[in-house]
Amino acid sequence: MVALTLGQSSAPYVRSRVEAGDPTTQCLFWTVPKITWYQNRAGNAETKPSGSEFDAVRRSFQSWQTLFAGCGNLTFEEGGLVDDRDVGYDVKADDNRNLVLFRTKRCSDIAPSTDACWKEDTCGNLYDCWSNDSQTIAVTLTTYDEKSGIIYDSDIELNSFGFYFTTADGPSCPTARGGLNCVSTDVQNTMTHEIGHLVGLDHTNALGSTMNPRAPSGEISKRSIDTGSHDFVCTTYPRGIASQGCIAPNAMDSDGSSSLLGRKAATGCASTGAQAWLPALAGWALLLGARRRKERRG
Ligand SMILES: [Zn+2]
Structure with missing residues (x-):
């Protein structure tokens, strides 16, 4: 039996x-018949033309x-634009939406280093900022x-502090930020x-x-879902x-409670440029605890 180190697999898909x-x-995996998703209504002010990011996100879900x-066996439904900017799952809340949002500020610039949020991994929601690695384009929590x-x-969450999100089909932007009708970090590709x-x-x-x-600047090829990922859906x-x-449920410790023993997994997706084949970050945290560990992978 071969133990594959995380991130080194070249299988058509990895669950x-x-x-x-x-x-x-x-x-x-999901067991619901319908996944309703929402976008924060602020979108990403930097994307040109203004507001085009919303439709780019919609095209990704449509694919x-x-x-x-x-x-x-399931469908996606857009729930509309919302003011909510909190990610994660609050066991006490009844509005745990599946949310898409852009973070435009970096936590290290606005959250004091002494703030307990760093230890508790809550700075992102508390200060509405990007709390992950600066080279990471987006994180799915x-x-x-x-x-x-x-x-x-x-x-x-998409890292709008670190990346210039675009919606054009091409060509690659000559500069990192501000170009019009060019591709830097494509919203649809990322989403x-x-x-x-x-x-x-x-x-x-x-x-x-x-x-x-990895997704180098200018890439749009991930907009088209590959056959391996397609097979994942069907299987x-x-x-x-x-x-x-x-693993069959009866092979596990089954108390059937499916209670609030939740966890959250943050899967980060690294960039980027010609020189940088950077590892993605995977952060894991206990839902109700402060323990956290990260694994680098790439
Ligand atoms: Zn990823």
């Missing part, structure tokens, strides 16, 4: 696990919806039951990848995969059948 990269743990309509692998909630995480995909190094962890979410885990 996310309760313990990242540990194939002895359950896979993550996945098309696959699910062909062979899957998924909350799930650590026994069953069933996903409760998944939110996507199609992040929605892959939302539905339970991890990174793969398979050539041409939407789930490749994990088979039409007319329940969504599939990787």
Whole structure:
């Protein structure tokens, strides 16, 4: 038996696990028939033409919806624009939306280094800022039951502080920021990848995969979902059948409670440029605890 180190797989697709990269743990998956998602109404003011980012996000969801309509068992529905800017899952709240938003400020610039939010990993929501690695384009934060692998909630943050998000089809922008009718960090390219995480995909190094962890400036190829990720949809979410885990439920410790033993997994997606084949960050945190560990992968 070959143990694959996380991030080194070149399989057509790799499913996310309760313990990242540990194939002895359950896979993550949705069991609901419909995933409703929302965008924060602020969008990304920097994107040109103004407001085009909203439709770019919609096109990304539509690409996945098309696959699910062909062979899957769930649908996506847009819930509209909301003021909510909090990511993660609050067990006490009743408005745990699956949210997409752009963070335009960096936490290290506005959250005092002495603030407890750093330790508690809450600076992002508290100060409305990007709290992840500066080289990471976007992060999908998924909350799930650590026994069953069933996903409760998944939110996507885009790093607008570090990247210039565009919606044009080409050519590549000559400068990092501000170009018109050119591609720097494509919204649809980024979002199609992040929605892959939302539905339970991890990174793969398979050539041409939407789930490749790197996205150089100017790239739009991830807009088109690859055949491996397509196979994931048909296999994990088979039409007319329940969504599939990787380990039979009766092989696990089953108290059937599916309670609030949630966890959240933040899957970061690195950039970028010619020189930088940087590792993505995967942050894991206990939902109700302060313990946290990160694994670098790439
Ligand atoms: Zn990623």
